[in-house]
Amino acid sequence: MIKQFTAYNERYQLIKKGDSIVVGVSGGADSVCLLSLLDELAGEWQLSLYVLHVHHGIRGKEADRDRDFVRKLAKERGLPFCAVETSVPEEAKKRGMTEEEAGRAVRYEALESFRAEHALDCIAVAHNRDDQAETVLFRLFRGSGPRGLAGIPVRRGCIVRPLLFADRQQIEDYLNQRGQQWCADSTNGELRYTRNCIRHTVIPLAGRLINSRAGDHIAGMAEKMAQWRSYERTALRKENTVTLPTEALRAEDIVIRGEACRLALSDLIPGAKDIGQIHYEKLQQLLEAGAGTRLTLPGGVMAERQYDAIVITKNPGGPGDWGEKIAEFPSVHTVQMPGGRYRIRFEIVGREELPEEIPQKDYTKWLDYDMIKDGLELRNPREGDFFVSDDTGHRKKLSRYYIDRKIPRSQRPEQLVLADGNHVLWAFPDRISAACKIRENTKKVLVVTREREPS
Helix, strand or coil, rough: CCCHHHHHHHHHCCCCCCCEEECCCCCHHHHHHHHHHHHHHHHCCCCCEEEEEEEECCCCHHHHHHHHHHHHHHHHHCCEEEEEEEHHHHHHHHHCHHHHHHHHHHHHHHHHHHEEEEECEEEEEECHHHHHHHHHHHHHCCCCCHHHCCCCCEEEEEECCCCCCCCCCHHHHHHHHHHCCCCCCCCHHHCCCHHHHHHHHHHHHHHHHHHCCCHHHHHHHHHHHHHHHEEEEECCCECCCEEEEEHHHHHHCCCHHHHHHHHHHHHHHHHHCCHCCCCCCCHHHHHHHCCEEEEEECCCCCEECCEEEEEECCCCCCCCCCCECCCCCEEEEHHHEEEEEEEEEEEEEEEEHCCCCCCCCCCCEEEEEEHHHCEEEEEEECCEEEECCCCCCEEHHHHHHHHHCCCCHCCCCCCCCEEEECEEEEEEECCCCCCCCCCCCCCEEEEEEECCCCC
16 A cells, blocks of 8 residues: 555655645544555655644534544644534535535635645645545536546645545555554435435446446546546636646647647637748747747737746737725625635624734735725726835835736736725735734724635
């Protein structure tokens, strides 16, 4: 098992030597196995491990047992432990989700919060090969296309899944060989949950009546689909724009590079009208050009060499013009930002409700609500935007901030800001204006929280 784990990690480059990792541990066999494998390799790989357990507030004493088991497991291994307790049924009602969906959202939010707060490298979760088969069937039954059939990704952002190669039998065999106990979740047998129904009814039936390795074949198909998607992602597409990551493009054979460029232009120019070999060659030459180099192509298409990509845009326009007034508190707004969809939560609290020392977090900002003059707006950047850079009142142009952050000019219209007129209070993801920091005379505090929408 340890050799397979190491080989799988090397294949997908999930965990690097010296990484700091928060491991999601429920107490079940999968997560206990993952923690055991990482702990077994921690010395050789120079890993720093942290254990996080989420108590869902559902199974009463059984859930308390799981939390206590994981706490003891972490203590025995000399690892830092954190338990997050919540009520998933209440969260499900609040978010308009099923309990399954809310539980998943809560777990990932807790893991990401812990990772960000402690500046860790990644989050490790224990999905396995059987989970992969269940996910593929679940999505297929609900009408998913090829993207959904790629199943659970081996990596998504900071989240890694180094146990996807193993099935449940392998996992339990590994734990039994080491005399390591785990906790059984009684709700795993309840068929009212869709995934349990697929796990305990659909896949075993297919195994008995069609092919004994049905689950393995479904998971294998997902892996092939993921490889296909990986090739597809060499070109990242959205309306009127195709992005070719330079690192991925350089890794390909010169023939595939040319094909990627051809497909990119075909997406933007039907029939590749007026595009000749010279244009494909010039497009590939941007790989070696400096950031900011531009190439004008037929059909109103422009290609720009950015810091880590070639971005090809049809009819490139001016600044973004999306905006949404924030007038109700508390409120939640779902927005599209570079990197995905996010929920932005707003609420107003009294200064006395917060600790004397305001925490510093990337995903939550505390602003002096009394300093807001013209009203709040969540929007794209506009001409004339600025923020106050220090306590003396010096202003800094937002465009200068984007230059310092090395955000390409063509991507700046897609950025998100929270603004009071042209005064930017928060330039997502990290810069806030000094003018709205909490002070001694602050009475009302605007709490703004950014969280990724579960995918």
